[in-house]
Amino acid sequence: PTPVPTATPVPSPDAQIYKTYVDIEIDGTAEDTWDFADAMAIDNWNVDEDQEDTGNAQTSNGAAKMLWTDSYLYVLVTADDPEIDLGNEASYLRDSIELFVDSTNNKNDYSQTNAFQYRLVINPDEDAENPAGELTDKNSWDGEDIQYGLTTSETGYVAEFAIPLSEAPVVGNFIGVDIQINDASAGVRNGTWNLFADP
Numbered sequence: 001p002t003p004v005p006t007a008t009p010v011p012s013p014d015a016q017i018y019k020t021y022v023d024i025e026i027d028g029t030a031e032d033t034w035d036f037a038d039a040m041a042i043d044n045w046n047v048d049e050d051q052e053d054t055g056n057a058q059t060s061n062g063a064a065k066m067l068w069t070d071s072y073l074y075v076l077v078t079a080d081d082p083e084i085d086l087g088n089e090a091s092y093l094r095d096s097i098e099l100f101v102d103s104t105n106n107k108n109d110y111s112q113t114n115a116f117q118y119r120l121v122i123n124p125d126e127d128a129e130n131p132a133g134e135l136t137d138k139n140s141w142d143g144e145d146i147q148y149g150l151t152t153s154e155t156g157y158v159a160e161f162a163i164p165l166s167e168a169p170v171v172g173n174f175i176g177v178d179i180q181i182n183d184a185s186a187g188v189r190n191g192t193w194n195l196f197a198d199p
Contacts, residue, residue: 015040015196017066017073019171024067024074026160028151034076037065042079042181044194058083059095059183061156062193066177070168075099079181079193080156084122087187095122095184097159099146102176103166115176120159124152 015038022033042062062079077097084095092098102108102115147162169175181193 014174015066017068019169020067020069020074023069023072024160024162026074026147026149026162028149028158028160030076030078030158030160033067034065037067037076039063039065040195042077042179042193042195044196045191046194047191048189057183057190057193058085058185059156059181059193062181064179064195068165068169071165073101073163073165073169073175075161075163075179077159077161077179077181078156081122081183082155083185084124084152084157085184085187086121086123086125088184088189091119091121092182093184093187093189094182096120096182097122098180098182099161099163100176100178100180101163105174105176107176118146118161119182120148120150120161122150122152122157122159124157 018037020033020036024033025031040063042064045057059079059081062077064078065076067074081095086094088094097120099118099120100116101118104115108115144164146164149160151158177195178197179195183190183193
């Protein structure tokens with residue numbers, strides 16, 4: 001399902017995203033370049049009331065970092081999750097990460113150019129066709145394919161994204177962005193952790 005923005009969006013807190021002059025290797029490993037980015041807690045918890053569950057979060061300690069170059073917006077997401085749940089056929093009801101980007105910050109819906117919702121399903125199964133997961137819901141985006149890298153461990157995961165930009169950002173400008181962690185267990189989504197917004 002595609003979220004529908006409210007008629008009068010509530011402004012979210014601003015975050016500083018710094019420019020880097022180093023290309024980041026997208027492999028799911030937090031290299032030294034990420035040390036220069038501010039860590040932002042993904043800590044706005046929203047219970048999924050449509051699911052028959054306890055609403056208790058299994059995922060914890062979610063955090064995001066962002067950097068940019070003239071060509072890419074880079075995103076790093078880390079989270080603790082001792083048991084990745086892939087029990088539901090719907091990808092948004094599995095353990096997954098969603099990126100929401102509105103490059104012009106005009107707060108239109110996701111059918112507009114250069115606004116998109118993008119989902120990475122966490123899948124540590126090395127025997128799967130794609131052991132890192134799958135990307136879905138690139139609804140409206142005129143740029144090139146988004147790159148991703150993912151590593152998992154017994155305690156959680158690290159995901160990196162490189163979002164190609166059609167034009168170089170301008171220092172001091174704003175983009176609309178949110179990051180959502182879908183928290184699942186026993187085949188249902190318990191709820192979502194969001195960086196800024198109430199979904």
